[in-house]
Amino acid sequence: MYEQITRNKLKSVFLVLFFVAFVFLLVWVFEEVTGWGKGGFVLALIISLAMTVGGYYYSDKIVLAISHARPVTREEYPYLYHTVEGLAIAAGVPSPHCYVIDDTAPNAFATGRNPKNAVICVTTGLLQKMNRLELEGVIAHEMSHIKYYDVLLQTVAVVMVGIVALLSDWMLRSFWWGGGRRRSRERSGGNAGAILLLVGIVLAILSPLIAQLIQLAISRRREFLADASGAMLTRYPAGLASALRKIAADPEPLEVANKATAHLYIVNPLKNVGGKVNKLFSTHPPIEERIAALEKMSFDKT
Amino acid sequence: MGGMVVLLIIIGLLILIGIGIYNSLIVFRNRCDNAWAQVDVQLRRRYDLIPNLVETVKGYAKHEREVFEKVTEARTKAISAQTVKEQGEAENMLTGALKSLFAVVENYPELKANQNFLMLQEELAGTESKIAYARQFYNDMVMKFNMKQQVFPSSIIARMFSFKEKDYFEIEEPAAREPVKVSF
Numbered sequence: 001m002y003e004q005i006t007r008n009k010l011k012s013v014f015l016v017l018f019f020v021a022f023v024f025l026l027v028w029v030f031e032e033v034t035g036w037g038k039g040g041f042v043l044a045l046i047i048s049l050a051m052t053v054g055g056y057y058y059s060d061k062i063v064l065a066i067s068h069a070r071p072v073t074r075e076e077y078p079y080l081y082h083t084v085e086g087l088a089i090a091a092g093v094p095s096p097h098c099y100v101i102d103d104t105a106p107n108a109f110a111t112g113r114n115p116k117n118a119v120i121c122v123t124t125g126l127l128q129k130m131n132r133l134e135l136e137g138v139i140a141h142e143m144s145h146i147k148y149y150d151v152l153l154q155t156v157a158v159v160m161v162g163i164v165a166l167l168s169d170w171m172l173r174s175f176w177w178g179g180g181r182r183r184s185r186e187r188s189g190g191n192a193g194a195i196l197l198l199v200g201i202v203l204a205i206l207s208p209l210i211a212q213l214i215q216l217a218i219s220r221r222r223e224f225l226a227d228a229s230g231a232m233l234t235r236y237p238a239g240l241a242s243a244l245r246k247i248a249a250d251p252e253p254l255e256v257a258n259k260a261t262a263h264l265y266i267v268n269p270l271k272n273v274g275g276k277v278n279k280l281f282s283t284h285p286p287i288e289e290r291i292a293a294l295e296k297m298s299f300d301k302t
Numbered sequence: 303m304g305g306m307v308v309l310l311i312i313i314g315l316l317i318l319i320g321i322g323i324y325n326s327l328i329v330f331r332n333r334c335d336n337a338w339a340q341v342d343v344q345l346r347r348r349y350d351l352i353p354n355l356v357e358t359v360k361g362y363a364k365h366e367r368e369v370f371e372k373v374t375e376a377r378t379k380a381i382s383a384q385t386v387k388e389q390g391e392a393e394n395m396l397t398g399a400l401k402s403l404f405a406v407v408e409n410y411p412e413l414k415a416n417q418n419f420l421m422l423q424e425e426l427a428g429t430e431s432k433i434a435y436a437r438q439f440y441n442d443m444v445m446k447f448n449m450k451q452q453v454f455p456s457s458i459i460a461r462m463f464s465f466k467e468k469d470y471f472e473i474e475e476p477a478a479r480e481p482v483k484v485s486f
Contacts, residue, residue, distance in 0.1 A: 078421065082428030089340065090435040092442075235438070 001232055001297045008225035012218060016157075019214045023160055026207055030167050033200035034174040040167060048162030056155040060112045060119045063264065067109075067256045069099040069121045080127065083136055084120055087143045090233045096120045096146060105252040106130065109264040110142035111151055118146040123254065130243055137240030140230035141266055148229070150222050154263070157215040164211035171204040212281075219263055219283045227290055231297055241294040248287040323459045330447040334468050337440035341471075344433040345380075345393075351429060352377050352400075355422045359403065362413040366406050372399040400426075437471045444468045 027041045034040065055062060063069075074081045080098055088095040096110065096118035106126040112118035120142050130138065145151070175197075231237035247267045254269035262270050263283035279286060356370055376399040380392035404423075407413055414420075448467045451460035 078424050078428070082424070082431065086428065086431045086435045089344075089432055090439050092337075092439055 001228060001237070004228040004293060004297060005225065005232065008221055008228055012153075012221045012225065015214060015218045015221060016153075019157065019160055019211070019218070022207075022210065022214065023163060026164055026167055026203060029196070029200050029203055030171055032196055034171060036170075036174075040170060041163070044163045044166040044170075045159075047166060048159045051162060052155055052159045056113055056152070059151055059155075060117060063109070063111045063261055064099055064119065064121065066258075066261055067101055067121065069101045072098050072100045077127070080122065083139050084143075087136065087140050087233055090140075091143045091147045093118070093143065093147050096143075098122075100124060100127075101254075101256060103254055103256065104128070105254040105269065106247050106250055107254050107257075107265045107267060107269050108138050108142055109261075109266065110145045111264060112146065113151060114149065115146050120146075125250075125252070126247075129246060129250070133234075133236060133239035134243035134246065136234050137230060137236070137243045138266055140233040141226045141240055142230075143233060144226040144229040145222070148222070148225065150226070153222065154215075154219065157218050161208070161211045161215050165208045168204040168207040171200055175201060175204075216281060216283055220285045223284050224290070224293060227294060228297070231294060237294040237297040241291045244287055244291055244294075319455075320459055323456045324463060327447075327450060327456065327460060327463075327465055330443070330450055331465070331468075334440065334443045334447050337436070337443045341433065341436040341440055344429060344436050348426070348429045348433065349377055349381055351422060351426055352396075355403070355419075355426065358416065358419050358422060359407060359413060362410045362416070363406060369399070369402050369406050373403055375399075441470050444470055 027038075030036070030040055031038065072080070077098065077100065080100075084098055085095045093115040096112065096115075097120070099119055099121040101107075101121060101123045103123045104125040106123060106129045108120070108122040108126055110118065110120045120139065122138070126135070126138065227240060230240055234240070244267065254265070257265065257269035262268055267287065268282065268284045284290075352373060356373055359366075360370060373396070376392060376396040380389060380396050383389035383392045407419070450456050451465055451467055
Protein backbone atom coordinates (compact mmCIF):
# COMPACT_ATOMS: atom_id res chain seq x y z
CA MET A 1 0.00 0.00 0.00
CA TYR A 2 2.66 2.51 1.07
CA GLU A 3 4.87 1.52 -1.87
CA GLN A 4 2.06 2.09 -4.35
CA ILE A 5 1.29 5.49 -2.89
CA THR A 6 4.93 6.57 -3.03
CA ARG A 7 5.39 5.19 -6.52
CA ASN A 8 2.30 6.99 -7.82
CA LYS A 9 3.36 10.26 -6.21
CA LEU A 10 6.84 9.99 -7.73
CA LYS A 11 5.48 9.10 -11.15
CA SER A 12 3.12 12.08 -11.16
CA VAL A 13 5.94 14.41 -10.09
CA PHE A 14 8.05 13.00 -12.93
CA LEU A 15 5.21 13.54 -15.41
CA VAL A 16 4.68 17.12 -14.29
CA LEU A 17 8.41 17.91 -14.50
CA PHE A 18 8.53 16.31 -17.94
CA PHE A 19 5.60 18.45 -18.98
CA VAL A 20 7.29 21.60 -17.69
CA ALA A 21 10.50 20.70 -19.53
CA PHE A 22 8.49 20.09 -22.68
CA VAL A 23 6.85 23.49 -22.36
CA PHE A 24 10.23 25.15 -21.89
CA LEU A 25 11.55 23.36 -24.97
CA LEU A 26 8.61 24.62 -26.94
CA VAL A 27 9.09 28.15 -25.64
CA TRP A 28 12.77 28.07 -26.62
CA VAL A 29 12.02 26.82 -30.12
CA PHE A 30 9.26 29.38 -30.39
CA GLU A 31 11.64 32.15 -29.40
CA GLU A 32 14.32 31.07 -31.86
CA VAL A 33 11.98 30.53 -34.73
CA THR A 34 9.71 33.52 -34.52
CA GLY A 35 12.10 35.95 -32.87
CA TRP A 36 9.31 37.19 -30.60
CA GLY A 37 11.22 36.47 -27.42
CA LYS A 38 9.74 35.70 -24.05
CA GLY A 39 6.81 38.01 -24.73
CA GLY A 40 5.10 35.23 -26.65
CA PHE A 41 5.32 32.85 -23.72
CA VAL A 42 4.10 35.46 -21.24
CA LEU A 43 1.14 36.30 -23.46
CA ALA A 44 0.23 32.66 -23.86
CA LEU A 45 0.49 32.17 -20.11
CA ILE A 46 -1.81 35.10 -19.42
CA ILE A 47 -4.41 34.01 -21.95
CA SER A 48 -4.37 30.41 -20.84
CA LEU A 49 -4.60 31.40 -17.19
CA ALA A 50 -7.46 33.79 -17.87
CA MET A 51 -9.38 31.06 -19.68
CA THR A 52 -8.83 28.53 -16.93
CA VAL A 53 -8.73 30.41 -13.63
CA GLY A 54 -12.43 31.23 -13.60
CA GLY A 55 -13.17 27.57 -14.12
CA TYR A 56 -10.85 26.64 -11.28
CA TYR A 57 -12.31 29.07 -8.79
CA TYR A 58 -15.85 28.14 -9.50
CA SER A 59 -15.06 24.53 -10.34
CA ASP A 60 -17.40 23.20 -7.72
CA LYS A 61 -20.38 25.36 -8.68
CA ILE A 62 -19.90 24.83 -12.41
CA VAL A 63 -19.57 21.08 -12.24
CA LEU A 64 -22.46 20.71 -9.84
CA ALA A 65 -24.69 22.81 -12.07
CA ILE A 66 -23.79 20.88 -15.22
CA SER A 67 -24.39 17.59 -13.44
CA HIS A 68 -27.75 18.63 -11.95
CA ALA A 69 -26.51 17.74 -8.50
CA ARG A 70 -28.54 18.81 -5.51
CA PRO A 71 -27.19 19.53 -2.04
CA VAL A 72 -28.46 17.15 0.59
CA THR A 73 -28.88 17.48 4.33
CA ARG A 74 -27.77 15.17 7.08
CA GLU A 75 -31.40 14.30 7.78
CA GLU A 76 -32.01 13.10 4.22
CA TYR A 77 -28.93 10.94 3.92
CA PRO A 78 -27.47 10.34 7.40
CA TYR A 79 -25.45 7.32 6.34
CA LEU A 80 -23.79 9.23 3.51
CA TYR A 81 -22.93 12.11 5.84
CA HIS A 82 -21.49 9.83 8.50
CA THR A 83 -19.37 8.00 5.95
CA VAL A 84 -18.04 11.22 4.44
CA GLU A 85 -17.34 12.79 7.83
CA GLY A 86 -15.63 9.67 9.15
CA LEU A 87 -13.34 9.43 6.14
CA ALA A 88 -12.60 13.16 6.33
CA ILE A 89 -11.38 12.55 9.89
CA ALA A 90 -9.21 9.68 8.69
CA ALA A 91 -7.77 11.82 5.90
CA GLY A 92 -7.20 14.86 8.11
CA VAL A 93 -9.20 17.23 5.88
CA PRO A 94 -12.30 19.31 6.66
CA SER A 95 -15.51 17.47 5.88
CA PRO A 96 -16.69 18.17 2.31
CA HIS A 97 -20.27 19.13 1.42
CA CYS A 98 -22.42 16.32 0.10
CA TYR A 99 -24.38 16.43 -3.12
CA VAL A 100 -26.52 13.84 -4.84
CA ILE A 101 -27.36 13.20 -8.50
CA ASP A 102 -30.64 11.45 -9.16
CA ASP A 103 -29.54 8.73 -11.53
CA THR A 104 -29.60 4.96 -11.25
CA ALA A 105 -26.12 4.63 -12.75
CA PRO A 106 -23.64 4.21 -9.89
CA ASN A 107 -20.89 6.82 -9.90
CA ALA A 108 -19.30 9.56 -7.79
CA PHE A 109 -17.00 12.54 -8.11
CA ALA A 110 -15.19 15.07 -5.98
CA THR A 111 -14.40 18.65 -6.86
CA GLY A 112 -13.48 21.98 -5.28
CA ARG A 113 -10.39 24.14 -5.48
CA ASN A 114 -8.93 23.09 -2.11
CA PRO A 115 -9.88 20.89 0.87
CA LYS A 116 -11.71 23.78 2.54
CA ASN A 117 -14.07 24.26 -0.41
CA ALA A 118 -14.49 20.65 -1.33
CA VAL A 119 -17.55 18.80 -2.52
CA ILE A 120 -18.32 15.10 -2.86
CA CYS A 121 -21.18 14.04 -5.09
CA VAL A 122 -22.70 10.58 -5.46
CA THR A 123 -25.52 9.21 -7.55
CA THR A 124 -28.59 7.67 -5.96
CA GLY A 125 -27.66 4.57 -7.95
CA LEU A 126 -24.39 4.33 -6.07
CA LEU A 127 -26.14 4.56 -2.71
CA GLN A 128 -28.59 1.85 -3.70
CA LYS A 129 -26.27 -0.62 -5.37
CA MET A 130 -23.19 -0.56 -3.13
CA ASN A 131 -22.86 -2.22 0.25
CA ARG A 132 -21.22 -0.42 3.17
CA LEU A 133 -17.68 -1.53 2.45
CA GLU A 134 -17.93 -0.64 -1.24
CA LEU A 135 -19.44 2.78 -0.55
CA GLU A 136 -16.68 3.53 1.94
CA GLY A 137 -14.10 2.52 -0.64
CA VAL A 138 -15.56 4.88 -3.26
CA ILE A 139 -15.86 7.82 -0.87
CA ALA A 140 -12.31 7.18 0.39
CA HIS A 141 -11.10 7.41 -3.23
CA GLU A 142 -12.88 10.72 -3.69
CA MET A 143 -11.56 11.99 -0.36
CA SER A 144 -8.03 11.26 -1.55
CA HIS A 145 -8.57 13.39 -4.65
CA ILE A 146 -9.49 16.25 -2.34
CA LYS A 147 -6.60 15.62 0.02
CA TYR A 148 -4.04 15.62 -2.78
CA TYR A 149 -5.33 18.76 -4.47
CA ASP A 150 -6.04 16.90 -7.70
CA VAL A 151 -8.41 19.59 -8.97
CA LEU A 152 -5.59 22.14 -8.64
CA LEU A 153 -3.15 19.81 -10.37
CA GLN A 154 -5.52 19.15 -13.25
CA THR A 155 -6.10 22.89 -13.62
CA VAL A 156 -2.35 23.53 -13.79
CA ALA A 157 -2.04 20.79 -16.40
CA VAL A 158 -4.88 22.29 -18.43
CA VAL A 159 -3.24 25.73 -18.28
CA MET A 160 -0.04 24.19 -19.64
CA VAL A 161 -1.93 22.45 -22.43
CA GLY A 162 -3.46 25.84 -23.22
CA ILE A 163 -0.04 27.51 -23.38
CA VAL A 164 1.25 24.80 -25.69
CA ALA A 165 -1.78 25.08 -27.94
CA LEU A 166 -1.48 28.84 -28.20
CA LEU A 167 2.27 28.87 -28.82
CA SER A 168 2.13 26.19 -31.50
CA ASP A 169 -0.75 27.94 -33.17
CA TRP A 170 1.17 31.22 -33.27
CA MET A 171 4.30 29.48 -34.50
CA LEU A 172 2.40 27.92 -37.38
CA ARG A 173 0.88 31.24 -38.26
CA SER A 174 4.29 32.91 -38.22
CA PHE A 175 5.56 30.36 -40.74
CA TRP A 176 2.53 30.93 -42.90
CA TRP A 177 2.88 34.65 -42.97
CA GLY A 178 6.67 34.37 -43.22
CA GLY A 179 6.89 36.85 -40.41
CA GLY A 180 9.22 37.22 -37.47
CA ARG A 181 12.57 38.82 -37.40
CA ARG A 182 15.08 36.06 -37.78
CA ARG A 183 18.12 38.02 -36.91
CA SER A 184 19.79 35.15 -35.16
CA ARG A 185 19.29 32.97 -38.19
CA GLU A 186 21.15 35.31 -40.49
CA ARG A 187 24.08 35.29 -38.11
CA SER A 188 24.35 31.60 -37.42
CA GLY A 189 24.09 30.47 -41.01
CA GLY A 190 21.66 28.67 -43.25
CA ASN A 191 21.76 25.01 -42.22
CA ALA A 192 21.20 25.35 -38.50
CA GLY A 193 18.39 27.74 -39.21
CA ALA A 194 16.70 25.34 -41.60
CA ILE A 195 16.89 22.45 -39.15
CA LEU A 196 15.48 24.59 -36.37
CA LEU A 197 12.70 25.69 -38.68
CA LEU A 198 11.86 22.08 -39.46
CA VAL A 199 11.91 21.18 -35.78
CA GLY A 200 9.70 24.16 -35.14
CA ILE A 201 7.15 23.05 -37.70
CA VAL A 202 7.04 19.48 -36.45
CA LEU A 203 6.74 20.65 -32.86
CA ALA A 204 4.07 23.16 -33.75
CA ILE A 205 1.94 20.47 -35.32
CA LEU A 206 2.54 17.75 -32.75
CA SER A 207 2.82 19.72 -29.50
CA PRO A 208 -0.85 20.10 -28.73
CA LEU A 209 -1.26 16.37 -29.14
CA ILE A 210 1.79 15.59 -27.01
CA ALA A 211 0.63 18.01 -24.33
CA GLN A 212 -2.79 16.39 -24.23
CA LEU A 213 -1.25 12.94 -23.92
CA ILE A 214 0.91 14.09 -21.01
CA GLN A 215 -2.07 15.66 -19.31
CA LEU A 216 -4.08 12.46 -19.67
CA ALA A 217 -1.14 10.43 -18.37
CA ILE A 218 -1.07 12.66 -15.30
CA SER A 219 -4.81 12.18 -14.88
CA ARG A 220 -4.47 8.39 -14.99
CA ARG A 221 -1.56 8.40 -12.55
CA ARG A 222 -3.61 10.48 -10.09
CA GLU A 223 -6.45 7.98 -10.38
CA PHE A 224 -4.08 5.21 -9.32
CA LEU A 225 -2.90 7.38 -6.45
CA ALA A 226 -6.46 8.06 -5.34
CA ASP A 227 -7.18 4.32 -5.40
CA ALA A 228 -4.10 3.54 -3.32
CA SER A 229 -4.54 6.26 -0.73
CA GLY A 230 -8.27 5.58 -0.56
CA ALA A 231 -7.38 2.01 0.34
CA MET A 232 -5.05 3.45 3.00
CA LEU A 233 -7.91 5.40 4.54
CA THR A 234 -10.19 2.39 4.87
CA ARG A 235 -7.31 -0.10 5.31
CA TYR A 236 -9.50 -2.33 3.14
CA PRO A 237 -8.58 -2.30 -0.57
CA ALA A 238 -11.04 -5.09 -1.34
CA GLY A 239 -13.95 -2.71 -0.68
CA LEU A 240 -12.99 -0.35 -3.48
CA ALA A 241 -12.03 -3.25 -5.76
CA SER A 242 -15.48 -4.75 -5.32
CA ALA A 243 -17.13 -1.38 -5.96
CA LEU A 244 -15.12 -0.86 -9.16
CA ARG A 245 -16.15 -4.27 -10.41
CA LYS A 246 -19.80 -3.54 -9.75
CA ILE A 247 -19.68 -0.09 -11.35
CA ALA A 248 -17.86 -1.37 -14.41
CA ALA A 249 -20.36 -4.20 -14.83
CA ASP A 250 -23.32 -1.84 -14.61
CA PRO A 251 -24.47 -1.24 -18.16
CA GLU A 252 -26.31 2.02 -17.54
CA PRO A 253 -24.81 5.24 -18.84
CA LEU A 254 -24.83 8.28 -16.58
CA GLU A 255 -27.19 10.70 -18.26
CA VAL A 256 -25.76 13.94 -16.95
CA ALA A 257 -22.18 13.10 -17.84
CA ASN A 258 -20.52 14.53 -20.90
CA LYS A 259 -16.97 14.83 -22.19
CA ALA A 260 -16.28 17.94 -20.15
CA THR A 261 -17.01 16.35 -16.79
CA ALA A 262 -16.26 12.70 -17.54
CA HIS A 263 -12.71 12.88 -16.16
CA LEU A 264 -13.93 13.74 -12.68
CA TYR A 265 -15.96 10.61 -12.06
CA ILE A 266 -14.52 7.58 -10.32
CA VAL A 267 -15.23 5.40 -13.33
CA ASN A 268 -15.50 6.90 -16.79
CA PRO A 269 -19.27 7.32 -17.21
CA LEU A 270 -19.06 7.42 -20.99
CA LYS A 271 -18.85 3.77 -21.85
CA ASN A 272 -15.99 4.01 -24.34
CA VAL A 273 -14.81 1.25 -26.62
CA GLY A 274 -11.59 -0.46 -25.66
CA GLY A 275 -8.38 -0.61 -27.65
CA LYS A 276 -4.72 0.27 -27.20
CA VAL A 277 -4.87 3.75 -28.71
CA ASN A 278 -7.95 4.54 -26.70
CA LYS A 279 -6.01 3.77 -23.52
CA LEU A 280 -3.62 6.64 -24.21
CA PHE A 281 -6.49 9.05 -24.64
CA SER A 282 -8.36 7.93 -21.59
CA THR A 283 -8.62 9.98 -18.42
CA HIS A 284 -8.92 6.84 -16.32
CA PRO A 285 -6.76 3.73 -16.25
CA PRO A 286 -8.49 0.53 -17.35
CA ILE A 287 -10.62 -0.94 -14.58
CA GLU A 288 -8.83 -4.31 -14.69
CA GLU A 289 -5.51 -2.61 -13.95
CA ARG A 290 -7.02 -0.64 -11.08
CA ILE A 291 -8.56 -3.75 -9.56
CA ALA A 292 -5.29 -5.66 -10.02
CA ALA A 293 -3.37 -2.90 -8.23
CA LEU A 294 -5.82 -2.97 -5.33
CA GLU A 295 -5.70 -6.75 -5.07
CA LYS A 296 -1.91 -6.63 -4.96
CA MET A 297 -2.21 -4.49 -1.85
CA SER A 298 -4.26 -7.12 -0.09
CA PHE A 299 -1.62 -9.75 -0.66
CA ASP A 300 1.29 -7.51 0.29
CA LYS A 301 -0.25 -6.86 3.69
CA THR A 302 1.77 -3.64 4.03
CA MET B 303 40.74 33.60 4.14
CA GLY B 304 38.63 31.99 1.40
CA GLY B 305 38.54 28.69 3.32
CA MET B 306 37.20 30.46 6.39
CA VAL B 307 34.28 31.92 4.45
CA VAL B 308 33.39 28.54 2.95
CA LEU B 309 33.48 26.95 6.38
CA LEU B 310 31.19 29.64 7.79
CA ILE B 311 28.75 29.18 4.91
CA ILE B 312 28.67 25.43 5.48
CA ILE B 313 28.08 25.89 9.19
CA GLY B 314 25.36 28.42 8.44
CA LEU B 315 23.63 25.99 6.08
CA LEU B 316 23.81 23.19 8.63
CA ILE B 317 22.24 25.41 11.25
CA LEU B 318 19.44 26.34 8.87
CA ILE B 319 18.79 22.69 8.04
CA GLY B 320 18.84 21.89 11.74
CA ILE B 321 16.28 24.59 12.45
CA GLY B 322 14.10 23.22 9.66
CA ILE B 323 14.23 19.70 11.09
CA TYR B 324 13.55 20.92 14.62
CA ASN B 325 10.50 22.85 13.44
CA SER B 326 9.10 19.94 11.53
CA LEU B 327 9.48 17.75 14.63
CA ILE B 328 7.48 20.35 16.56
CA VAL B 329 4.83 20.39 13.82
CA PHE B 330 4.54 16.59 13.83
CA ARG B 331 4.26 16.48 17.61
CA ASN B 332 1.49 19.07 17.55
CA ARG B 333 -0.35 17.07 14.93
CA CYS B 334 -0.24 14.04 17.22
CA ASP B 335 -1.61 16.05 20.14
CA ASN B 336 -4.36 17.49 17.97
CA ALA B 337 -5.26 14.05 16.65
CA TRP B 338 -5.53 12.71 20.20
CA ALA B 339 -7.80 15.58 21.17
CA GLN B 340 -10.01 14.87 18.15
CA VAL B 341 -10.62 11.35 19.42
CA ASP B 342 -11.98 12.93 22.59
CA VAL B 343 -14.34 15.06 20.50
CA GLN B 344 -15.89 11.91 19.04
CA LEU B 345 -16.02 10.18 22.41
CA ARG B 346 -17.85 13.19 23.83
CA ARG B 347 -20.35 12.99 20.94
CA ARG B 348 -21.00 9.40 21.87
CA TYR B 349 -21.57 10.31 25.51
CA ASP B 350 -23.96 13.07 24.47
CA LEU B 351 -26.05 10.71 22.33
CA ILE B 352 -26.60 8.19 25.10
CA PRO B 353 -29.10 10.04 27.37
CA ASN B 354 -31.36 10.62 24.36
CA LEU B 355 -31.09 6.96 23.43
CA VAL B 356 -31.90 5.82 26.96
CA GLU B 357 -34.94 8.11 27.11
CA THR B 358 -36.28 6.84 23.79
CA VAL B 359 -35.93 3.21 24.86
CA LYS B 360 -37.44 3.99 28.29
CA GLY B 361 -40.52 5.29 26.52
CA TYR B 362 -41.28 1.76 25.32
CA ALA B 363 -39.53 -0.44 27.86
CA LYS B 364 -39.94 1.25 31.24
CA HIS B 365 -39.37 -1.90 33.22
CA GLU B 366 -35.87 -2.71 32.07
CA ARG B 367 -34.38 -0.58 34.82
CA GLU B 368 -31.23 -2.62 35.31
CA VAL B 369 -29.99 -2.03 31.79
CA PHE B 370 -30.64 1.72 31.98
CA GLU B 371 -28.75 1.97 35.23
CA LYS B 372 -25.80 0.08 33.85
CA VAL B 373 -25.60 2.34 30.81
CA THR B 374 -25.93 5.55 32.81
CA GLU B 375 -23.35 4.40 35.34
CA ALA B 376 -20.85 3.42 32.66
CA ARG B 377 -21.35 6.74 30.91
CA THR B 378 -20.74 8.75 34.06
CA LYS B 379 -17.60 6.76 34.77
CA ALA B 380 -16.31 7.36 31.25
CA ILE B 381 -16.91 11.11 31.39
CA SER B 382 -15.21 11.48 34.75
CA ALA B 383 -12.22 9.25 33.95
CA GLN B 384 -8.91 10.89 34.75
CA THR B 385 -6.25 8.64 33.29
CA VAL B 386 -6.08 6.97 29.91
CA LYS B 387 -6.32 3.60 31.64
CA GLU B 388 -9.46 4.60 33.54
CA GLN B 389 -11.03 5.89 30.37
CA GLY B 390 -10.20 2.69 28.51
CA GLU B 391 -11.85 0.59 31.22
CA ALA B 392 -14.91 2.86 31.34
CA GLU B 393 -15.19 2.69 27.56
CA ASN B 394 -15.24 -1.10 27.63
CA MET B 395 -17.91 -1.04 30.33
CA LEU B 396 -19.96 1.38 28.25
CA THR B 397 -19.68 -0.75 25.11
CA GLY B 398 -20.86 -3.78 27.08
CA ALA B 399 -23.77 -1.85 28.62
CA LEU B 400 -24.85 -0.57 25.19
CA LYS B 401 -24.77 -4.11 23.83
CA SER B 402 -27.18 -5.16 26.59
CA LEU B 403 -29.38 -2.16 25.82
CA PHE B 404 -29.66 -3.08 22.15
CA ALA B 405 -30.30 -6.70 23.08
CA VAL B 406 -33.23 -5.52 25.17
CA VAL B 407 -34.57 -3.50 22.26
CA GLU B 408 -34.93 -6.71 20.27
CA ASN B 409 -37.94 -7.62 22.42
CA TYR B 410 -39.85 -4.47 21.52
CA PRO B 411 -40.76 -4.45 17.79
CA GLU B 412 -42.57 -1.11 18.05
CA LEU B 413 -39.43 0.47 19.42
CA LYS B 414 -37.35 -1.02 16.64
CA ALA B 415 -39.60 0.68 14.09
CA ASN B 416 -39.57 4.02 15.87
CA GLN B 417 -38.05 6.71 13.63
CA ASN B 418 -36.35 8.48 16.49
CA PHE B 419 -34.76 5.30 17.72
CA LEU B 420 -33.56 4.36 14.24
CA MET B 421 -31.96 7.77 13.78
CA LEU B 422 -30.24 7.56 17.14
CA GLN B 423 -29.01 4.08 16.32
CA GLU B 424 -27.57 5.34 13.02
CA GLU B 425 -26.00 8.33 14.79
CA LEU B 426 -24.40 6.05 17.34
CA ALA B 427 -23.10 3.69 14.66
CA GLY B 428 -21.71 6.67 12.74
CA THR B 429 -20.02 7.99 15.85
CA GLU B 430 -18.47 4.60 16.58
CA SER B 431 -16.99 4.63 13.06
CA LYS B 432 -15.71 8.15 13.56
CA ILE B 433 -14.04 7.17 16.82
CA ALA B 434 -12.28 4.40 14.94
CA TYR B 435 -11.22 6.73 12.13
CA ALA B 436 -10.01 9.34 14.61
CA ARG B 437 -7.91 6.72 16.38
CA GLN B 438 -6.56 5.55 13.02
CA PHE B 439 -5.60 9.11 12.13
CA TYR B 440 -3.91 9.51 15.52
CA ASN B 441 -1.90 6.35 14.88
CA ASP B 442 -0.92 7.62 11.42
CA MET B 443 0.35 10.87 12.96
CA VAL B 444 2.25 8.95 15.63
CA MET B 445 3.90 6.81 12.96
CA LYS B 446 5.11 9.88 11.08
CA PHE B 447 6.36 11.52 14.27
CA ASN B 448 8.17 8.44 15.52
CA MET B 449 9.67 7.72 12.10
CA LYS B 450 11.04 11.24 11.89
CA GLN B 451 12.82 10.72 15.18
CA GLN B 452 14.34 7.47 14.00
CA VAL B 453 15.62 8.30 10.52
CA PHE B 454 18.91 10.00 9.87
CA PRO B 455 19.59 12.97 10.00
CA SER B 456 16.53 14.11 11.94
CA SER B 457 17.40 11.53 14.62
CA ILE B 458 20.35 13.70 15.63
CA ILE B 459 18.19 16.77 16.21
CA ALA B 460 15.54 14.67 17.95
CA ARG B 461 18.04 13.30 20.41
CA MET B 462 19.68 16.69 20.88
CA PHE B 463 16.40 18.22 22.01
CA SER B 464 15.11 15.17 23.87
CA PHE B 465 12.05 14.49 21.75
CA LYS B 466 10.14 11.45 22.95
CA GLU B 467 8.33 8.92 20.84
CA LYS B 468 4.59 8.67 21.35
CA ASP B 469 2.60 5.53 22.04
CA TYR B 470 0.19 4.09 19.53
CA PHE B 471 -3.41 3.73 20.58
CA GLU B 472 -3.83 0.05 21.27
CA ILE B 473 -6.53 -2.08 22.80
CA GLU B 474 -5.65 -2.90 26.38
CA GLU B 475 -7.98 -5.84 26.88
CA PRO B 476 -7.10 -9.02 25.00
CA ALA B 477 -10.78 -9.97 25.12
CA ALA B 478 -11.68 -7.02 22.91
CA ARG B 479 -9.50 -8.55 20.17
CA GLU B 480 -11.64 -11.67 19.96
CA PRO B 481 -14.00 -11.75 16.96
CA VAL B 482 -17.56 -10.88 17.87
CA LYS B 483 -19.64 -14.01 18.25
CA VAL B 484 -23.12 -13.62 16.85
CA SER B 485 -25.46 -16.34 18.07
CA PHE B 486 -29.15 -16.61 17.34
